[in-house]
Amino acid sequence: MEKLIIPSILTVSDVIPLCERILKTTQPLTENDNRVKELHSRLSLVYDRLVKNQKNTNKSSLTEELIRLDKRRARAFIGLRDILHGMSVSLCDEYNIKASKLYAIIDKYGTQLYKFGYQAESAMLTSLFVDFDLTENRLILTDLNIVPFYESLETAQKDFNLASDQKASEVTDRTTNTEAANDVLELLFPELTSLVAIIQLYYHLDPPKYGMIYNQMVTYITETNTVARQRKSRRENSDENAAKGTKGT
DSSP states (O other), X not given: OOOOOOGGGOOHHHHHHHXXXXXXXXXXXXXXXXXXXXXHHHHHHHHHHHHHHHHTTSOOHHHHHHHHHHHXXXXXXXXXXXXXHHHHTSSOHHHHHHHHHHHHHXXXXXXXXXXXXXXXXXXXXXXXXXXXXXXXXXXXXXXXXXXXXXXXXXXXXXXXXXXXXXXXXXXXXXXXXXXXXXXXXXXXXXXXXXXXXXHHHHHHHOHHHHHXXXXXXXXXXXXXXXXXXXXXXXXXXXXXXXXXXXXXX
């Protein structure tokens, strides 16, 4: 019989939709055929594993949230920094002396610390909070009436830390509880081939009964193989052109 499944040209993104369509198409046969039912069940189990592990390679939703929260804490920092800087250079002695003391702390850890990487920025802000939370400095914040601006920065940092911890936990969970999608794909091919082969055999034995399901299955496989071959051809042509370009230099 003709070999329909060609593992060497198929990727995870090819196989997932193909499997889904074949499982759906052959589902009616599982009601009265135990052999098909067993093969269908085995393929379904590996298919579910493949889908799960492909989804786990997607970008975390927390990535965008961290970007948003990082910008938010930067705004809070800049607001506090600029208020203190403005007071420190003002002509109002009752403000500039006190503000200069707090601005010196900001200058110590970096007036543009929001340009650091996530971890470095968090570390600098944590140290800055330790200095600002000293009793004498908390009193200055109160005297200058800017406690809300400081607390907004503290809150923004706590929100960022919470999202960062959630993402770290998510990464750990993925590492512990997932498999490489390509490894699962290698386990899926024998199960997929077995189910396809038995439908192929049934069709040759009884075309009127199995013709519709078999032809649907072949159509799905042919479409997938065509796309995979075109991709393979484009890649080979690209590699060949790159090699020619290298030789010409």
